[in-house]
Amino acid sequence: MRGYDSVNRKVKTKLLYSSSGILAGGVIIFALLQILSLAVTRELMLPGMILRIYVVVSAVFTAALIVCGISLIRHEGFRIRNLAGIGLGLYWVAGNLLCLFLSEHINGAGIIGRFAALFGCYTDLFLSGMFMMAFIAAKHKPAYDKDFVIIPGCSISRQGGLLPLLKGRTNRAIRFAWDQERSSGKQARYVPTGGQGPDEIMSEGSAMEFYLLSHGAEQYEVFPEKQSVNTYENMLFSKKIIDAQVPDAKVCFVTTNFHVLRSGMLAKKVGLDAEGLASTTKWYFWPNALAREFIGITWMYRLLQLAAAVICFAAAWIA
Secondary structure, three states: OHHHHHHHHHHHHHHHOOHHHHHHHHHHHHHHHHHHHHHHHOOOOOHHHHHHHHHHHHHHHHHHHHHHHHHHHHHHOOOHHHHHHHHHHHHHHHHHHHHHHHHHHOOOOOHHHHHHHHHHHHHHHHHHHHHHHHHHHHHOOOOOOOOEEEEEOOOEOOOOOEOHHHHHHHHHHHHHHHHHHHHHOOOOEEEEEOOOOOOOOOOHHHHHHHHHHHOOOOHHHEOOEOOOOOHHHHHHHHHHHHHHHOOOOOEEEEEEHHHHHHHHHHHHHOOOOEEEEEEOOOOOOHHHHHHHHHHHHHHHOHHHHHHHHHHHHHHHHHO
16 A cells, blocks of 8 residues: 555656646646536637636736735835736736737637637646646645655845745754654655855855754754755755765655745756645745746746647647
């Protein structure tokens, strides 16, 4: 039974942190829309009908992002990056309106109209799939069998202390290690990872190391990584440290809820088989940060987006 659970978790993790998982989420949402349409109207929805639904949904979503964005700016101050959520919402509703206009008013029966409807539906379903998988990733609970817990870094204070976001990740990692030892008797070691930024007096890995040691961890349990400058390097350099200690180790990483999905994708990209665990953040911070994550994921799979555009155009040409 344990072997089955282990295989099941591996399959789930590989699907969760992949473009296939995102597309599967989009297909599920598409199927649910069709089932709802059959139940109500006895007819399948065409791409144009789905676009109309997404125009309404994206308008509501944009309004919610604007509220969260204003709250974020009030609490955290005005920064360009704090406008990401508002920008994504406006882009989504404007893109849907444009696709709907092209599909219905400009050559609606021709190639341009069909392409606009098809590609508009694809982008909406891809984005919806990302929302779905991000939610699932943030709710996932790793098994209590881990050898190492990776903690990706983020900004620290000018004095070298952990700011709330990073403290939340580190505290969640400590709690997971304690819960695991209590549940299974197995000790997990920590890999706090993060280099030193231009305005930081020490590396983020060092700051987390001091925090862990001051909260009950022993020196031999902490393997800090102090060179990485982004999440990709967090995972890559942590993997090297872990492989040097325990080949084929069982690993989880702890990061903020909005960051779990992309972190898992990057872990998979460097060949690290790891489960993600989420720490929480303030409600007004989450949507804006998640919007930035989605932009990063879309860019990560930019070749997939190009391929989808080509397929949609070919389908519009043939139809």
